[in-house]
Amino acid sequence: MPVSQSFQAVTAVENRWAREQLSPLAGRSLLDLGCGAGEAAVYFAGQGARVSACDISPEMIAVTQRLSARHGASVEARTAAAERLPFPDANFDLVFANGVLHHTELLPALREVRRVLKPGGRAAFIEPLRHNPVIAVYRRLAADNRTPTERPLGFPDFSAVRAVFPRFRHREFWLFSLYLFMHFYLVERASPARVRYWKKVIVEASRYEWMFRPLQRLDELALRICPYLGRLCWNTVISVEKEP
Numbered sequence: 001m002p003v004s005q006s007f008q009a010v011t012a013v014e015n016r017w018a019r020e021q022l023s024p025l026a027g028r029s030l031l032d033l034g035c036g037a038g039e040a041a042v043y044f045a046g047q048g049a050r051v052s053a054c055d056i057s058p059e060m061i062a063v064t065q066r067l068s069a070r071h072g073a074s075v076e077a078r079t080a081a082a083e084r085l086p087f088p089d090a091n092f093d094l095v096f097a098n099g100v101l102h103h104t105e106l107l108p109a110l111r112e113v114r115r116v117l118k119p120g121g122r123a124a125f126i127e128p129l130r131h132n133p134v135i136a137v138y139r140r141l142a143a144d145n146r147t148p149t150e151r152p153l154g155f156p157d158f159s160a161v162r163a164v165f166p167r168f169r170h171r172e173f174w175l176f177s178l179y180l181f182m183h184f185y186l187v188e189r190a191s192p193a194r195v196r197y198w199k200k201v202i203v204e205a206s207r208y209e210w211m212f213r214p215l216q217r218l219d220e221l222a223l224r225i226c227p228y229l230g231r232l233c234w235n236t237v238i239s240v241e242k243e244p
Contacts, residue, residue: 001067002202003046006039009205011180011212014173014235015040018096018124021239025049028093031116033082034100038064038075044096045073052087054080083108087116095123101238102127103150106157110164120244123165124237128152129172131231138181142192155231158238165240172230173237175222177215180208 007015022030026048032041035053041064045051053075055061061077068075080086082097082104095113113123130136130152139152162168181197184190190200201208222229230236 001037001039001042002199003039003042003067003071005202005205007043009202010209011201011205013216014126014237015098017171017173018098018126018237018239021124021237022094022096022122025094029091030094030096031085031087031092032075033085033095033097033113034103035064035077036060036098038067038077040096040098041075041077042067042071042073045075046071049094051075052092053077054082054085056081083112085112085116089115090118090121091116093118093121095121097123098126099128101125102152103147106160107164110161114164114242117242119242122239122241124239126235126237129231129233129236130154132178132234134178134181135234138185138192138197141185142197153236161238161240165242167241167243168238169240170236170238172223172233172235173219174234175219175229175232177212177219178234179215180212183208183211 006012007019025044028049030044030049030051032044032051032053035041035055037060038053041051041053051074053064054077055064056079058079061079064075064077068077078086082100095117101109117123131154158170180201184195184197184200185192
């Protein structure tokens, strides 16, 4: 499991920005919501956070526990749905979720996150966007690796986030740098049905750094000049804060 790579790889741009929104981590209570295999939970524990992790899948909780043990990380992991969290009110300083909200009932999940956050607490959500036609084709090609009820977010969904968290900002990532996906498919002939591109760009980041860096600089320039192009990005990072 790519624990440190998930935040330190050159291609992990959205993960790093999410981490910056949650910093400082040391000594803070943090919930990794929808923890999956536990890479982020273990990483945050290594940064000094007091980490709890939850996922709807008992199998993923078991993986998280094994990964935590392997890295000597203290992570409390339990099975739970995002819409019904088994934690007291105002329990966490921070909440992190990567690719989770688009699998949930959005408003109930956001309200639960708000409930378990302390006053002044912050949350960061990394989510895929649905507007880019290239990504739409990729999702169809990788349909066997997806769940039938997932629904990538659109910019109109930001109004639901703002309704729960008035203190809200977002930043988009992966515009021209999505060329890497086309390179995987057209040049390397890597089938999206067999190869998870979102993991390949992290695990093999050093291999594609020469290609990614100029594309990422182009992304930053284009999005600074024309923020509307953010709709065509692959991912958005939503950063929120609960009022004190």
